[in-house]
Amino acid sequence: MASNTIKMVVKLHGTVASIAAIMNHPMETGFRKDPKTATIVPAHFIEEVVCTLNGTTILTALWSGAVSKHPYLSFHVQDAKAGDVVALQWRDNTGDTDAIETKIVG
C-alpha cells in the first residue's frame, strides 16, 4: 500500500465544505515511450477515487490514464459541519491503494 501520496484540504464555508485533493501518482497511460529505453511504459494510473463524509460515499471518480500526472480533484458538498470526517482513497490499476482522512475544522 502506498502511503503519504494524498494531500487533502477541506474548508467549511457556512454549511458547504470544499474538498480539494492532490494525489502523487505517475498516471501512465500505457502509450508513452520511455525516451531512454525506447520501450513503452506500462499503464499505471488511478482507476477509482472514493470520497466519504462520515462514512457515506459522496463522490466516486472513475478515471483513465488521461487524467493528469499527480491528479487534482476538487468539489463541494452541502450539509457539512465542523467535526465531520472526510476520507478519500484511491485504487490504481495495479491494485495499489492509499487513503487519508481528516476532520472538518469549523
Added chain:
Amino acid sequence: MGTNRRIFLKNTLLTTLVGLVTSSSLLKWGMALANTWPADLFNAKTVRDALGGHEGSASSDIVLKANEPAENGAVVQVTVESALPGIESIALLVKDNPHPLSAVFLLGPGVQANITTRIKMSRTSEVIAVAKVGDQYFSTTKEVQVIVGGCGE
C-alpha cells in the same frame, strides 16, 4: 499512522466498496457501467461508444470551463458546473484523444455539480461533459486550444 486508523480506513474502504457494488450508483452511466471500472467505456475509441450511446442533448445548463489556451496538454484544468437538480453522474471526454473518455464522476448525497480536475489532451479538441439526470442525459461541448500536446507525459 496508528493501527486503529488503518483498521478504520480498511473498514471504511470495504464498506464503501460493498456499498458501491450493491447500490445502483454504478449503474448510473447507462447500463454499461456494471463493473467498478468500465473498461469497455474507457477503452472505446469514439465518443459515442465511450458513452454507451448516451450522448445526451446539448444543454446550456451544463457549463464547462477550462484554462485556455492550454500551454501544456499534459495538464489542462477543467471544471464542470451545473445548477440542474438531481445530477447522478458526469462524464468528461476529450473527443480527439486516443480514448475519449477521461473521467466519470458519480455524485452522492449533497455533492454539488461543480467538479474540477486536470486532464491530458493530445491536441486541440472538443471537450465534452455529459450529465445524467434520471433517464436523461445533458451535454455541453467546448473547444479547448492546446499549444503543446500532452500524451507524451
